[in-house]
Amino acid sequence: MIPAAFDYVLAGSADEAIALVAEHGDDAKLLAGGMSLLPLMKLRLATPSVLIDVGRLHDLSYVRDGGDHVAIGALTRHRDIETNELLAKECGVLRAVAAQVGDNQVRHRGTIGGSVAHGDPASDLPAALVALDATFVARGASGERTIAASDFFVGFLETALGGDELLTEIRVPKAGANGFNYQKFNRRAQDWAIVGAVAATVGGAKRVALVNMGSTPIRATAVEAALASGASFADAAGHAAEGTEPPTDLNASVEYREHLARVLVRRALEGS
Amino acid sequence: MKVTTTVNGAKQAHDVEPRTLLVQYLREACQLTGTKIGCDTSSCGACTVLYEGESVKSCTMLAAQADGGTITTIEGLAASDGTLHPVQEAFHEHHGLQCGYCTAGMVLAAVGFLQENPTPSEHDVREGLEGNLCRCTGYHNIVKAVLAASEAMQ
Ligand SMILES: Cc1cc2nc3c(=O)[nH]c(=O)nc-3n(C[C@H](O)[C@H](O)[C@H](O)COP(=O)(O)OP(=O)(O)OC[C@H]3O[C@@H](n4cnc5c(N)ncnc54)[C@H](O)[C@@H]3O)c2cc1C
Ligand code: FES
Numbered sequence: 001m002i003p004a005a006f007d008y009v010l011a012g013s014a015d016e017a018i019a020l021v022a023e024h025g026d027d028a029k030l031l032a033g034g035m036s037l038l039p040l041m042k043l044r045l046a047t048p049s050v051l052i053d054v055g056r057l058h059d060l061s062y063v064r065d066g067g068d069h070v071a072i073g074a075l076t077r078h079r080d081i082e083t084n085e086l087l088a089k090e091c092g093v094l095r096a097v098a099a100q101v102g103d104n105q106v107r108h109r110g111t112i113g114g115s116v117a118h119g120d121p122a123s124d125l126p127a128a129l130v131a132l133d134a135t136f137v138a139r140g141a142s143g144e145r146t147i148a149a150s151d152f153f154v155g156f157l158e159t160a161l162g163g164d165e166l167l168t169e170i171r172v173p174k175a176g177a178n179g180f181n182y183q184k185f186n187r188r189a190q191d192w193a194i195v196g197a198v199a200a201t202v203g204g205a206k207r208v209a210l211v212n213m214g215s216t217p218i219r220a221t222a223v224e225a226a227l228a229s230g231a232s233f234a235d236a237a238g239h240a241a242e243g244t245e246p247p248t249d250l251n252a253s254v255e256y257r258e259h260l261a262r263v264l265v266r267r268a269l270e271g272s
Numbered sequence: 273m274k275v276t277t278t279v280n281g282a283k284q285a286h287d288v289e290p291r292t293l294l295v296q297y298l299r300e301a302c303q304l305t306g307t308k309i310g311c312d313t314s315s316c317g318a319c320t321v322l323y324e325g326e327s328v329k330s331c332t333m334l335a336a337q338a339d340g341g342t343i344t345t346i347e348g349l350a351a352s353d354g355t356l357h358p359v360q361e362a363f364h365e366h367h368g369l370q371c372g373y374c375t376a377g378m379v380l381a382a383v384g385f386l387q388e389n390p391t392p393s394e395h396d397v398r399e400g401l402e403g404n405l406c407r408c409t410g411y412h413n414i415v416k417a418v419l420a421a422s423e424a425m426q
């Protein structure tokens with residue numbers, strides 16, 4: 001399967017990429033690792049006429065200590081997150097979740113920014129970032145802005161990023177080396193989660209988020225509220241499906257996903 | 273567009289359309305047909321090659337993305353005198369293949385994996401090769417071969 005024809009432009013800098021997107025508008029697509037975009041283009045579900053390759057913007061691939069947070073460049077590959085020493089100390093949950101994305105080959109190419117910008121509720125890292133209340137930095141022709149995780153994921157494959165914006169950085173709180181767990185339930189190796197549950201500890205409080213339990217990654221707010229009022233992990237996990245609208249597909253019905261959410265949240269909390 | 277690469281140590285420069293996939297570039301432009309296309313949908317790993325020393329699925333990468341880069345395919349693993357790479361040797365010794373269709377991708381994925389994890393457990397090997405499907409062997413002999421190769425390479 002071959003993508004429809006397009007013009008390929010290699011962006012030499014973030015500013016150049018932003019200018020190119022502004023110039024070409026809706027006909028253009030940014031290409032990072034290509035692990036989501038290229039399969040869509042091969043199936044001709046995406047047919048951009050201009051492809052702007054930001055995959056070589058190495059200055060956007062980093063993990064840095066930002067004082068009260070860790071700053072991660074949008075072009076940082078899953079592999080580099082999975083093996084990063086600073087994250088091991090300051091935000092171990094991201095390493096553990098990145099290690100569960102696809103397979104080695106996918107993690108060698110795919111980037112955290114691409115995962116986030118793609119906005120797939122079945123993806124692993126977006127749920128972890130929602131649990132952590134990450135902040136996203138976007139840059140466009142009119143300047144830079146920050147977007148809170150709670151405002152970022154707006155619908156299925158839909159984010160708050162403007163069509164002319166480049167996601168440049170992701171900021172996560174220093175959640176520490178421990179106190180987290182990720183439960184990813186799938187039936188085939190390298191596959192997306194049928195349901196996933198991530199638990200993290202930030203400032204002494206448990207945060208829980210769900211993969212594939214709605215049109216966006218979501219915080220399990222009912223679980224967190226129950227924990228805050230002193231419920232046991234098992235009792236709190238009983239609230240995991242509240243307020244969710246999981247899909248029905250070949251893999252699972254709504255009821256089965258709700259069941260999985262409760263079981264996986266319990267396991268994630270117990271393991272955290 | 274002109275895509276220039278170093279494949280198995282040799283310079284390659286070819287004029288290709290921007291939409292050319294790396295696997296097509298290797299098979300058609302470079303005439304290196306050892307790399308196979310299995311699923312063509314990023315799932316099976318048959319097309320795995322090493323790009324800058326790391327395993328990638330060449331059906332899910334544009335040749336343009338590899339411009340200026342270094343690639344290793346199955347043709348580039350054995351020494352020039354024909355001595356097999358330890359991973360190739362181990363696949364041979366431990367019957368890590370039957371029809372052979374997945375083998376080029378399996379071997380390259382294993383070579384890349386062993387660079388990242390030179391002393392893996394059996395579980396590590398199974399996880400490390402999760403991006404590669406084999407429809408024949410049932411995987412056991414592949415895993416045995418990779419473990420044997422890791423010992424041989426110590
Ligand atoms: C076989 C396979 C298995 C997979 N399994 C999983 C899995 O289990 N879990 C999981 O979470 N994911 C999985 N993925 C997807 C993978 O995580 C992708 O890497 C990721 O979703 C996209 O990152 P990318 O860098 O490849 O982005 P691309 O594919 O290059 O881009 C994706 C989208 O984001 C946009 N974009 C990219 N970067 C930016 C940016 N900096 N600013 C603005 N827009 C941007 C692009 O325009 C495009 O629309 C899998 C992929 C494959 C091929
Ligand atoms: S042919 Fe590339 S993954 Fe199957």
Ligand code: FES
Binds near residue numbers: 368370371372373407
């Ligand atoms: S040996 Fe036949 S597919 Fe693996």
